[in-house]
Each structure stands twice: as structure tokens, then as C-alpha cells.
Amino acid sequence: MNEARIGVIGAGRISHVMAAAHAQVPESRLVGVFDVVRGASERLAEKFGIPRIYDSYQELLASDEIDAVLVCTPTFLHERIVIDAANAGKHVFCQKPMALTLEQCERMNEAAVRNGVVLQVGFMIRFTPPFAEVKERIDSGEIGDLIAIRSAVFGWEPTAEWFYDPEQGGGLLIDTIIHTFDLYRWYAGEVETIYADGGAYVFEGARKHGTPDNVMCSLKFRNGAMGSIYGSWSSGYGDKTLEIYGTKGSFFIDLMEAQGGRAFIKKDKQAPSPAEGWNNLGVLWKFGYQQEARQFTHSILGRVPPSATGADAVEAQKLAMLADRSIRQAAVLKV
CATH class of the missing domain: 3.40.50.720 (NAD(P)-binding Rossmann-like Domain)
Structure with missing residues (x-):
């Protein structure tokens, strides 16, 4: 074929x-x-x-x-x-x-x-610069062992009430933040525990259906790394920031102000890297969907x-559902 x-x-x-x-x-x-x-x-x-x-x-x-x-x-x-x-x-x-x-x-x-x-x-974020490049560079060991990942996710304000409905759209966690759950697993591996808090701060649709329009999630990965996510529908920007910290360097992606990101790699006196210091990462969305x-x-x-298989989606869905349960129970949940 x-x-x-x-x-x-x-x-x-x-x-x-x-x-x-x-x-x-x-x-x-x-x-x-x-x-x-x-x-x-x-x-x-x-x-x-x-x-x-x-x-x-x-x-x-x-x-x-x-x-x-x-x-x-x-x-x-x-x-x-x-x-x-x-x-x-x-x-x-x-x-x-x-x-x-x-x-x-x-x-x-x-x-x-x-x-x-x-x-x-x-x-599709897996396939979008600079996120794909960051994955390659993490896997290469360029920034050493992961310490922490932090992201702010600004989804667009929902255009219809069904987005808030757990029976139709699933709400902020399943509709929007699930992208970041998948990205975190891709970068850092499986999650050990998750805690989430949030509420319907702005939108009547969220209040009506009992789903949050703003959420904070804290995660602990099996490899010991820490993670946090702030997700919002009320900000309405439709973009995100991402920070990844390792023992040898870090990545900063700020799609609010620039279509790309930066890397900082610590100087290695024994084997200087051509990527030493600050340098830019990719151009956003140019090739993502393609x-x-x-x-x-x-x-x-x-x-x-x-x-980005069905098995990956199952695991991301698990994190979204546990985050929702964590909000409702005010508890740290083991994955």
C-alpha cells in the first residue's frame, strides 16, 4: 500500500x-x-x-x-x-x-x-515545534535528570454550554488540560500521585454543571520529578507556557509572547556543548497538525x-479523571 x-x-x-x-x-x-x-x-x-x-x-x-x-x-x-x-x-x-x-x-x-x-x-502538541525538539533533547540527557515541570495552560473561553457538561464535553480537565497530561507523561514518564483543586470562578456554565473553569494540579512522577499545571478557560488566550528544569539545564517555552522558546544548558568544561548557554527553540504550530x-x-x-496511541490516551484520561476526583474529594490520589 x-x-x-x-x-x-x-x-x-x-x-x-x-x-x-x-x-x-x-x-x-x-x-x-x-x-x-x-x-x-x-x-x-x-x-x-x-x-x-x-x-x-x-x-x-x-x-x-x-x-x-x-x-x-x-x-x-x-x-x-x-x-x-x-x-x-x-x-x-x-x-x-x-x-x-x-x-x-x-x-x-x-x-x-x-x-x-x-x-x-x-x-498534536507532540508533533509541534518546539515541543518535539524538547522531547528529543530530554531523551538525549542534555539537561540531565528531570527535577520539575511547570505549565500554565490558557484554553479559549468555551463557545457553547456543552463544553462544561461532563456528559458531553467533559469540562476543562478533559477538553483542554488533557493535552498537558499527555505531554507530561511523554516527557517525564508515569505519574505516582496527583492532587488538584479548582472551581467555577467565572462562568455560569461551569457553575451549572459542577465543573471547574480554573484548576491547579500538582503531580509527582515515579522517577521523583515534580510537576504542576495551572489551567484556565477564563483567561481565554488559547496558548501556554512551559518550564522544564533538570540537573544540567532547563527549557522555557512562552507561547504568550513568542512563537518558540529557549534552552539553557550549563557549561561543561570537560566537553563544551555547541548548545551551551541560551539558544532559541523552533517555531510554534508551523508543522504541528501536518x-x-x-x-x-x-x-x-x-x-x-x-x-499518541489509544494506550497513551487512556493514561492521560486517567489523570484527568483523577484530577477531577481529587478536586471533589480534596485528597491526594495515588495513580
Whole structure:
């Protein structure tokens, strides 16, 4: 197989982002789309030259002309569609969050494993400069052993009430901070304990549904490193800051003021590093979605191992759910 023939399920805003990303991947070809609103399917098909519009997602999954699907529906619809796609033998890219509960995520991942298909989840920060470069440099030992990770996450103010609803959007932790939970696991490994606090400080939707619009999380990793996250929907910036401290150096990423970041590596008199001192990191978002699409396509074609898998999403979901429980119980919880 030299190309991946892809169907799109759900033709809302994020489907346009993903379709544009796949348009930049030569081995990826969009061949079909389904949305419950046919007009939405027609708009996506016309914009990206998708040749066929299906009358149901089941019809799309039954097609021999489709190898994989992009699941771009609202979160509460993900589980059934992903499991049906896996059972139909289709590879799956599922937008984050994968689902609303840990049990749903586990069932989705199990279906993918059982059917031998790729399941990638939309943790696109993994593929976005400078975050990918930071991962490589941490793994290389450039900043030594990790001591602490700290991040402030400023999500956009929700545009609809369903974002706050645990039964539909999941709230701030599952919808937005889950990106950072995944990033922390990617950088520092598994989490030992987590404590979270927060509340509905600003938005009536959060108060109505009993979910926070501002959260603080404290984490302890199995390797001994410390972590903290401040997440907010009321700030409304849609960006983040990230600080990573090691025994030999540190990384600082401030997307509020600059599309990039900085590294500081301590001087090694025995073996001076070319990266010694301050130097800049990458350019933000330039390749993030395109790299995510390329990763999915190339993993389908067997060229690279899967990344941001269903198993990763299960673990990130676990942290989000435990953080929510920690807020409600005012307790430190063991992972």
C-alpha cells in the first residue's frame, strides 16, 4: 500500500483543520465524508475535493475504498464510532479527548488492539515545534535528570454550554488540560500521585454543571520529578507556557509572547556543548497538525511506529479523571 485512503466522519470546524493537514501529506488521500448535516459534508467535500459523500458513517465504514477514518465528531459520540471503525478493520485517528470516561477509552483502545488497527489520538502538541525538539533533547540527557515541570495552560473561553457538561464535553480537565497530561507523561514518564483543586470562578456554565473553569494540579512522577499545571478557560488566550528544569539545564517555552522558546544548558568544561548557554527553540504550530497527519498516515503504511496511541490516551484520561476526583474529594490520589 503506497497511500492511505481516508474517510472523514464529522464535518465541523476541526475536520477542516485536519483535512488541510492531510492535504500536505502526499501519501494521504481524502476519499469520503459523512456528517449528520449533509450541507456540512458538502462544504468539506467541495473545499478539499473529496469525491464521495456518504449517507451514514456505517456506510462509509463498509466501503472497500477506505483504509482509515478521521473521527471529528463531538466527544460524546467518539466511543461507538471508533469501536465500529476498528471492528470494520479501519485505522482510526480520533480527535482529543478520546472519550468522556476512562472506561470508554479503555474499550476503544481494546477494540483497536483486538482488530490490529492503528488508533492515534489528536495530541498534536507532540508533533509541534518546539515541543518535539524538547522531547528529543530530554531523551538525549542534555539537561540531565528531570527535577520539575511547570505549565500554565490558557484554553479559549468555551463557545457553547456543552463544553462544561461532563456528559458531553467533559469540562476543562478533559477538553483542554488533557493535552498537558499527555505531554507530561511523554516527557517525564508515569505519574505516582496527583492532587488538584479548582472551581467555577467565572462562568455560569461551569457553575451549572459542577465543573471547574480554573484548576491547579500538582503531580509527582515515579522517577521523583515534580510537576504542576495551572489551567484556565477564563483567561481565554488559547496558548501556554512551559518550564522544564533538570540537573544540567532547563527549557522555557512562552507561547504568550513568542512563537518558540529557549534552552539553557550549563557549561561543561570537560566537553563544551555547541548548545551551551541560551539558544532559541523552533517555531510554534508551523508543522504541528501536518506532522500529526503525516505520523498517522505513515503509521498506517507501516513506515513509523504509532505515536499518541489509544494506550497513551487512556493514561492521560486517567489523570484527568483523577484530577477531577481529587478536586471533589480534596485528597491526594495515588495513580
